[in-house]
Amino acid sequence: KAGVTQTPRYLIKTRGQQVTLSCSPISGHRSVSWYQQTPGQGLQFLFEYFSETQRNKGNFPGRFSGRQFSNSRSEMNVSTLELGDSALYLCASSLGWGGQPQHFGDGTRLSIL
Amino acid sequence: GQQLNQSPQSMFIQEGEDVSMNCTSSSIFNTWLWYKQDPGEGPVLLIALYKAGELTSNGRLTAQFGITRKDSFLNISASIPSDVGIYFCAGQLGDNAGNMLTFGGGTRLMVKP
Numbered sequence: 001k002a003g004v005t006q007t008p009r010y011l012i013k014t015r016g017q018q019v020t021l022s023c024s025p026i027s028g029h030r031s032v033s034w035y036q037q038t039p040g041q042g043l044q045f046l047f048e049y050f051s052e053t054q055r056n057k058g059n060f061p062g063r064f065s066g067r068q069f070s071n072s073r074s075e076m077n078v079s080t081l082e083l084g085d086s087a088l089y090l091c092a093s094s095l096g097w098g099g100q101p102q103h104f105g106d107g108t109r110l111s112i113l
Numbered sequence: 114g115q116q117l118n119q120s121p122q123s124m125f126i127q128e129g130e131d132v133s134m135n136c137t138s139s140s141i142f143n144t145w146l147w148y149k150q151d152p153g154e155g156p157v158l159l160i161a162l163y164k165a166g167e168l169t170s171n172g173r174l175t176a177q178f179g180i181t182r183k184d185s186f187l188n189i190s191a192s193i194p195s196d197v198g199i200y201f202c203a204g205q206l207g208d209n210a211g212n213m214l215t216f217g218g219g220t221r222l223m224v225k226p
Contacts, residue, residue, distance in 0.1 A: 048212060099207025
């Protein structure tokens with residue numbers, strides 16, 4: 001059974017650019033969440049989508065946005081990139097909404113020059 | 114934002130030894146989860162706990178959901194070299210909070226053969 005797939009695995013951008021990351025959840029999973037992982041702040045929740053609607057949002061600026069498609073696949077976008085956005089961005093999927101365990105992909109490593 | 118206190122931050126043990134790590138919170142969670150992350154990969158779910166007082170095993174791993182719902186611990190018995198990695202606890206409120214996870218800072222486990 002295929003797990004959560006994230007593309008690309010690595011990305012290098014410069015300040016001021018924007019970036020789009022992609023996530024395909026486990027087949028049948030309808031909820032997708034995004035997390036940012038950095039050495040200083042650890043794993044922090046960005047947002048969660050269910051049935052194409054953003055249901056929860058973490059404490060991140062509006063430059064971070066996302067969406068979910070009808071096939072449950074999700075994308076997140078970061079605009080006007082800053083050096084501090086360098087991080088591992090992890091996508092996780094769950095079967096349904098509320099109290100379901102999350103299963104993670106291997107992440108996209110974003111480096112900002 | 115809300116933080117989970119995970120300890121110890123790191124452990125360097127001899128192969129065959131037992132390991133114990135724990136996580137505490139100032140708030141109640143309805144679900145506790147434990148994940149392991151290897152370098153270059155996303156966190157992998159080890160154990161999920163759904164009820165206060167619950168004790169659950171997965172091979173050499175045993176985890177417990179604290180009675181107060183504010184803590185959890187993970188034990189690894191007879192450690193082997195492949196246990197090396199970073200272990201994370203995560204709390205989940207569930208219900209209207211969806212599947213969002215709040216993570217501890219991680220315990221880095223190193224095993225000496």
